[in-house]
Amino acid sequence: MATIREIAKASGFSIATVSRVLSGSENVTEETRKKILKVIKELDYRRSQSIKGSSFRGIGVLVPDLKADYYGMVAEGIEEVLLRNHFEMFLSTYRHSLEKERDALEEFFARKVDGVIVCTTYQDEDCLEKFIEAGIPVVAVDRENSELKMDIVTIDNYDSSLKIAKYLYDMGHRKVLHVEGLMEVYSARERKQAFMDFAQKKEDFEVTFIPASFDVKDGYIAIKKYLDKYGKNFTAGFFANDWMALGGIKALKEAGFNYPEDVSIVGFDDSPLAKYLYPSLTTIRQPVYEMGLNAAKLLIEKLEGKNESKVKRRVILPTNLIIRDSVRKI
Amino acid sequence: MATIREIAKASGFSIATVSRVLSGSENVTEETRKKILKVIKELDYRRSQSIKGSSFRGIGVLVPDLKADYYGMVAEGIEEVLLRNHFEMFLSTYRHSLEKERDALEEFFARKVDGVIVCTTYQDEDCLEKFIEAGIPVVAVDRENSELKMDIVTIDNYDSSLKIAKYLYDMGHRKVLHVEGLMEVYSARERKQAFMDFAQKKEDFEVTFIPASFDVKDGYIAIKKYLDKYGKNFTAGFFANDWMALGGIKALKEAGFNYPEDVSIVGFDDSPLAKYLYPSLTTIRQPVYEMGLNAAKLLIEKLEGKNESKVKRRVILPTNLIIRDSVRKI
Known part of the structure; x- marks a missing residue:
């Protein structure tokens, strides 16, 4: 107008x-x-x-934030495929706010986007249902199974986290802290559950869980508070992502503890940070860019009618435990 | 269609x-x-x-990448203002490729965006001129003066860098390495020039310049190669951004040098990294989010005809030297 x-x-x-x-x-x-x-x-x-x-076609992409590297990389993967197929990417961030998340989806709907990709969102099933009912395809990244008819691209968070638990156990660790991700987020719950199940199976493996969100600051505060209250009564810390590990390492160092000598550290994601810390960080490598690529590919297949089947697809991409220098055998 | x-x-x-x-x-x-x-x-x-x-209105936003935090934060600032004013953000990354940069701008033009915001782009004056001639306003972030009629939002890179040179000098440092940013980028040239000028004024202040790009890897390689060739014949290193400083610190530590004991370190940007390194990083804080906010505001003013004057605006936002623990007085 x-x-x-x-x-x-x-x-x-x-x-x-x-x-x-x-x-x-x-x-x-x-x-x-x-x-x-x-x-x-x-x-x-x-x-x-x-x-x-200009035969304009647009895809709404919703991510929690662009502050750290994770969702930026997902978005770069999505953009790569959209561009190649002459779709425009409308990017919205919802800054971990449920209200903004719902507003952004409403906005996409009002603007009649051709498709939607949502990353790590929370309570939006009713919003997404509107798209699906209107025949607008939806692909989700990093999400648990849903009743909705949408494709999902994710990694096996549970299995990845189990790899870490086993590795720490094999390296002789018996008393471990897990600084959790935000429990509203599916991947954080899965990562926690794997450690809970492993500890239940192995009688001599004890895990203390510390609630936190995914922010670097939370990793710092979690460890600082724990040390103040209980002292260093653990030999290893597993953080729900690499940035939280950075925060935790700072709190440990401030209290006079080094890694891996005094405490072993494991992160998650293999963000650019992990390799360039010294000592470098043992972590799980997520194929973040590829998650974006695959999500966009699934969406475009649907839009172009190449996927005739009505079956929902769940694409699980592989992860790797990247062993570096932050875990010591004890 | x-x-x-x-x-x-x-x-x-x-x-x-x-x-x-x-x-x-x-x-x-x-x-x-x-x-x-x-x-x-x-x-x-x-x-x-x-x-x-839906009275659809879209703004093309072009950034080099979303891998690190810098442009993600700029984009979040831009999005905040666009959303509030019911504009959609088309985001493109050009991954530091001149060809992709030009393609993305051509694509924006073909799609008849209502306005364009370009961040830290290279040789695109002719592409941008097309928009301006077609009456589509352009705002640039982090860019030198141009003949084109576009508003620019930036910081005073020269002055910020001069603050660092003076601070290092006052702390007793006389032999300093500067690991440069990419010389195609305006801000990198300004940051280098300030150190060159300062060294010319102060006879007892010597700077060695190491060409590099803005990547964490380049910081690592620059320092590693330098140490291999000349050994540690400097007391301080100034890196064109915080991520490069992280890479440089790793190379120093691998060679057995600590900061700030053996070498003092200064970064640039105040990315989330700087505060959570241990020892924490002295750096220049750029108001990155605000740069995005301001760029989008200037653009919307133009689109809504609120800025009647034909004068180009250059908005320079303030920076701060954030003194933390990575520089030692010698």
């Missing part, structure tokens, strides 16, 4: 006059009204032509 | 038949042709209505 200012400029009338026409005021001559309405029609027509002419 | 498949589905004819109509083949009855053309018209009308109905 043209703005009042644009209409005034194009028609040669004042903003006040245009405003009167738009509000339906009677204080305008019939001739003026006609002229202004004609200009509006032309401006709108030109705009719609230009949009149609 | 509807796809052939959509047209086939809506009209009840086969893809082959639709295809024949679209290609102008004579192998179709007049009745079929009419029916299919009617469906195409309806589908296009519905699409144009839906786009017009």
Whole structure:
């Protein structure tokens, strides 16, 4: 829609006059009204032509944030595929706010996007259902199984976390802290569950769980508070991501403990940070960029009708335990 | 534009038949042709209505990457303002490739975006000129003065870097390494120039410049190679960003040097990393999120005609030297 200012400029009338026409005021001559309405029609027509002419197709992409590297990499993967297929990426961040998450989805819906990719979102099943019912395909990244008819791209969080538990056990660790990710998030719950199950199977393996979110600050605070209260009564710490591990390492160092000498450390993600810490960080490598690529590919297949089957797909990408220098055999 | 498949589905004819109509083949009855053309018209009308109905307005945003935190934060700032003003953000990354940069801008142009925000781009003046000539406003982030009529949001890179040089000098450092950012990038050139000028003024201040790009890996390689060749004949290192400082610190530690005991370290940006390294990193804080906010505000002012003046605006946001624990007085 043209703005009042644009209409005034194009028609040669004042903003006040245009405003009167738009509000339906009677204080305008019939001739003026006609002229202004004609200009509006032309401006709108030109705009719609230009949009149609560019055969505009857009995909709404919703991520929690772009502050750290994780979702930026997912978005780069998505963009790569969308660009190649001449789709535009509408990117929205919801900053871990349920309200903003729902607003962003409503906005996508109102703008009639051709498809939606949602990453690590929370309580949005009803919003997503609206898209699916309207025939707009949805692909989710990093999400548990759902009743909704949408494809999902994820990693095996449970199995990845189990690899870490086993590795720490094999390296002789029996008393471990797990600084959790946000429990609203599926991947955080899975990572925790694997450690709980492993500890239940192995009688001599004890895990203390510390609630936290995924932020670097939370890793720092979790360890600082724990040390203040209980002292260093553990030999290893597993953090729900690499950034939290960085925060935890800082709290340990401030209290005079080094890694891996005094405490062994394991992260998750293999963010660029992990390799360049010294000592470098043992972690799980997630194929983050590929998760984005695959999500966009599934969506485009659906849009182009290449996926005729009505079966939901769950694509699980492989992870690797990257053993570096932050775990000591004891 | 509807796809052939959509047209086939809506009209009840086969893809082959639709295809024949679209290609102008004579192998179709007049009745079929009419029916299919009617469906195409309806589908296009519905699409144009839906786009017009949502008063769709989009801004193209071009950033080098989303891998690290810097441009993600800029993008979050831009999004905040666009969302509030009911603009959609089309985000493209150009991955530091001149070809992709130009492609992305061409794509924005073809899609008739309402405005463009470009961050830290290279040789694109002719592409940007096209937008400006077409009356599509452009705002640049982190860019030197230009002949083009576009607003620019930036920080004073020269002055910020000079603050670091003076601080290192005051702390007793006389032999300093500067690991440079990519010289194609305006901010990297400014940061280098300040150190060159300072060294020219102070006879007892010597700087060695090491060419590099902005990547963490480059910081590591720059220091590793330097140490291999010349040994540790410097007391401080200034890195063009915090991530490069992380890489440099790793190379120093591998060679048995600690900071700030053996070498003092200064970064740039105040990324989340800086605060959580141990010892924490002295750096320049850039108001990254605010740069995004301000760029989007300038653009929207222009789009809404609030900025009547034809004068280009250059908005320079303040920086701060954040003194932490990585520089030692000698």
